[in-house]
Amino acid sequence: MASAIRMRSVHDAEALGAGDPAGPAAAGHPVAVPLVAVPPPAPPVAARPVVRPAAKASADGAVPPAWPVRLLAMVRAQVPSFLLAMVSIGLLIGFWYLATAYRWNFYIRFTNVPSPGEVYSDAVVLFGDPKFLTNIGISLWRIMLGFCIATVLGVSLGLLCGRYALLKGLMFPALEVIRPIPAIAWVPISIMLWPTTETSIVFITFIGAFFPILLNTLHGVGAVDRVLIRAARCLGASEFALMTQVVLRGALPHIFTGLAVGMGVAWVSLIAAEMISGQFGVGYFTWEAYSLIEYPHIVIGMLVIGVLGLLCSGAIRLLAKIVMPWQGTGGKENA
Amino acid sequence: MMASVHSPSRGCIDIRDVTVSFSQNGASLDAVSGISLKVEPGEFVSIVGPSGCGKSTLLNIVAGFLSPTRGEASVDGAAIRGPGADRGVVFQQYSLFPWLRVRENVEFGLKMQGMCSSERQSKARTLLGLAGLLAFENHYPDQLSGGMKQRVGIVRALATGPQVLLMDEPFGALDAQTRVVMQEILTNMWQQLRLSVLFITHDIEESIFLSDKVYVMTARPGRIKAEIPIPLPRPRTAEMTSSPTFVAIQQQLKALIREESLAAMGGELADGGLGRDWHLGSEGVRAAL
Numbered sequence: 001m002a003s004a005i006r007m008r009s010v011h012d013a014e015a016l017g018a019g020d021p022a023g024p025a026a027a028g029h030p031v032a033v034p035l036v037a038v039p040p041p042a043p044p045v046a047a048r049p050v051v052r053p054a055a056k057a058s059a060d061g062a063v064p065p066a067w068p069v070r071l072l073a074m075v076r077a078q079v080p081s082f083l084l085a086m087v088s089i090g091l092l093i094g095f096w097y098l099a100t101a102y103r104w105n106f107y108i109r110f111t112n113v114p115s116p117g118e119v120y121s122d123a124v125v126l127f128g129d130p131k132f133l134t135n136i137g138i139s140l141w142r143i144m145l146g147f148c149i150a151t152v153l154g155v156s157l158g159l160l161c162g163r164y165a166l167l168k169g170l171m172f173p174a175l176e177v178i179r180p181i182p183a184i185a186w187v188p189i190s191i192m193l194w195p196t197t198e199t200s201i202v203f204i205t206f207i208g209a210f211f212p213i214l215l216n217t218l219h220g221v222g223a224v225d226r227v228l229i230r231a232a233r234c235l236g237a238s239e240f241a242l243m244t245q246v247v248l249r250g251a252l253p254h255i256f257t258g259l260a261v262g263m264g265v266a267w268v269s270l271i272a273a274e275m276i277s278g279q280f281g282v283g284y285f286t287w288e289a290y291s292l293i294e295y296p297h298i299v300i301g302m303l304v305i306g307v308l309g310l311l312c313s314g315a316i317r318l319l320a321k322i323v324m325p326w327q328g329t330g331g332k333e334n335a
Numbered sequence: 336m337m338a339s340v341h342s343p344s345r346g347c348i349d350i351r352d353v354t355v356s357f358s359q360n361g362a363s364l365d366a367v368s369g370i371s372l373k374v375e376p377g378e379f380v381s382i383v384g385p386s387g388c389g390k391s392t393l394l395n396i397v398a399g400f401l402s403p404t405r406g407e408a409s410v411d412g413a414a415i416r417g418p419g420a421d422r423g424v425v426f427q428q429y430s431l432f433p434w435l436r437v438r439e440n441v442e443f444g445l446k447m448q449g450m451c452s453s454e455r456q457s458k459a460r461t462l463l464g465l466a467g468l469l470a471f472e473n474h475y476p477d478q479l480s481g482g483m484k485q486r487v488g489i490v491r492a493l494a495t496g497p498q499v500l501l502m503d504e505p506f507g508a509l510d511a512q513t514r515v516v517m518q519e520i521l522t523n524m525w526q527q528l529r530l531s532v533l534f535i536t537h538d539i540e541e542s543i544f545l546s547d548k549v550y551v552m553t554a555r556p557g558r559i560k561a562e563i564p565i566p567l568p569r570p571r572t573a574e575m576t577s578s579p580t581f582v583a584i585q586q587q588l589k590a591l592i593r594e595e596s597l598a599a600m601g602g603e604l605a606d607g608g609l610g611r612d613w614h615l616g617s618e619g620v621r622a623a624l
Contacts, residue, residue: 230400231430235444235495236420245443249434326434326475 114296122296139282146205158217183208183269201273208269209262216258220251256320346498346531348374353406365556366392381534381542384552385596390535423492427504429484431476438472444495482513502534554599
C-alpha cells in the first residue's frame with residue numbers, strides 16, 4: 001500500500017505544477033489533503049510505484065516509444081512465424097503445381113484441375129473485368145445486409161431473453177426447434193417465402209448468422225458478474241440503463257465470439273444459397289464456371305471466397321479491439 | 336463540496352426485529368433471526384461475527400437487495416424498498432465496471448442522476464483528487480492495484496452524496512499491509528464526511544479501530560450477541576491500536592467471537608478437537624490409526 005500513498009503524493013505534486021510527477025522528491029511532499037489525511041511517511045520500501053510500465057507511461061503523460069522502434073520490434077518478433085507461413089503456403093502451391101503439371105491420377109484425379117499458372121493468368125484478366133467485380137460486390141452486400149440484421153436481432157433478443165426468464169421461456173422452445181436446421185435447408189422454403197431471389201438469399205445469410213449470435217449473447221448475459229449489476233442498481237441505474245450500460249457491455253466479449261462464428265456461418269450459407277438459387281455473387285460465379293467448363297475460374301472463385309471470409313473475420317476482430325479497449329489492459333484476461 | 340451535502344440529522348439506519356429465512360429442501364432455515372440494531376446519523380458501526388453468521392445478509396437488507404421475512408428495516412424513517420443511490424455500497428470484490436475508465440466509474444452514479452457531462456467530469460475529478468487518484472483517471476480498473484481499486488470503489492459510492500455508506504468486508508481481499516493503510520484512509524475520510532457507515536468485517540482490530548460501536552453476531556442463525564461501544568477518542572491514529580483500552584476491547588471481542596466460531600464449526604471442537612491432546616507423537620498417531 002505504500003505505493004498508494006506515493007501515488008497520492010505523485011498526484012499532488014502534479015496538481016501543484018511540480019513538474020516531473022515521478023520525481024523522487026514528490027514522495028515525501030507534505031500536502032494537506034482533506035479527504036486522505038494520512039501522514040505521508042515516505043516509507044523506505046516505497047522506492048517505486050507498483051505500476052506496470054505501460055500504465056505508468058500514460059500516467060506520466062509521456063509519449064509512447066517512437067513508432068519505428070515499436071514497428072521494428074514487432075517485425076523482428078514476427079519474422080520466424082512469417083517464414084514458417086511462407087514455407088507452409090509454398091508447400092501447398094508446390095503440391096498443387098506438381099499434381100496438375102504431371103496430371104496425377106491415383107483415385108483422386110487431378111487431370112482436369114487447372115494449374116497455378118493457368119489460374120494466375122486467368123485471374124489477371126478477371127480482376128480487370130467489371131462483371132466479376134460486380135459479383136464480388138453483390139456477395140459482400142448480401143453478407144453485410146444479412147449479417148447486420150442478424151446482429152441487431154440476435155443481440156437484442158439475446159439481451160432480453162438473458163435478462164427476462166419469462167421471455168426466454170416463451171421464445172426458446174420455438175427457437176430450439178428451428179436452430180438445428182442448417183441454413184442451406186431453408187433454401188426452398190425461403191424462395192417460396194420471399195418475393196425476390198435477392199431477399200431470399202439475404203434471408204438465408206441471416207439465418208446462418210442469427211443463431212450463433214443469439215446464443216452467444218445469451219451466454220454473455222449469463223456471464224455478467226452479478227455484483228456489477230448490484231453495484232449499478234445501488235448507483236441508481238434504471239432498468240434501461242442497466243441493460244445498455246452494464247449487461248450489454250459486460251456481455252460484449254461473448255457477443256463478439258458470436259459475431260465471429262456467425263460471420264463464418266453466414267459465408268457458408270451465402271455461398272450455398274448463391275450456388276443453388278443465385279444470379280450474381282461469388283458463389284454463383286464459381287458454380288457457373290463449372291457449368292461453363294471454365295475450370296480456372298472455379299479456383300479463382302474459391303480463393304476469392306476464402307479471402308473475403310478472412311477479411312470479414314479480420315474486420316470483426318478489429319471492431320472488437322475498437323469497441324472493447326479495456327480488454328487485455330490488465331495482467332489477467334477478463335472474459 | 337461533498338461534506339456539505341450531508342446534514343448531520345440524516346442517515347439513520349433502523350433495523351427492527353428482522354428475520355430472514357430461506358427454504359432449503361422444504362425446511363425453513365433462518366439466516367438471521369430477530370435482529371435489531373440502529374446506526375445513528377454520522378455514526379460508524381461495525382458488525383463482526385464468525386463466517387456464515389449472516390453479516391452480509393444484514394447489509395443486503397439495508398442495501399435493498401433482500402427483503403426481510405419478518406421485521407422491518409428503514410433509513411431515515413422510510414422503509415427500504417430496493418437499492419438506491421441514497422445508500423452507497425462498497426463491495427469486497429471492488430465491483431468496478433471493467434469497461435469504464437476510473438473517472439467514468441466514479442461518474443456512473445452521477446450519469447444515472449442525469450447530470451451533464453462537464454459537471455460530472457469536474458465532480459469526479461475533484462473526488463479522485465481528494466483520494467489521490469487523479470493521475471489514474473484514465474486507467475482501466477484492471478491496471479490498478481487492489482488498494483487503488485477499492486479507493487475508486489469508495490469514491491464511486493460517495494459520488495452521489497449518499498446519507499449512508501454500506502461496506503461489505505471492503506478490505507477483505509487486500510493484503511495485511513494495504514488493509515492497515517486503507518483503514519487509516521477510511522477513518523480520515525469519515526472524520527471529514529461524518530456520514531453513517533455500516534461496516535461488515537471479520538477482522539476484530541479493524542472493527543475497533545474504525546467504529547463507534549461494534550455489534551457481535553452469533554453463529555447461524557445470526558443474532559446480536561453483544562453491543563460494544565468503542566470509547567477511543569477521535570480522530571483515530573495507528574498508535575491507538577496498542578493502547579490499553581484498545582487491547583482490552585480486543586480481548587473481549589476475541590473471546591466472544593471465539594465462542595461463536597467454535598459453535599459454528601461444530602460441537603466436537605469445544606473439547607478434544609482443538610488439537611491439544613495430540614501428544615501422542617507422530618508414531619503414536621500412526622499407531623492409533
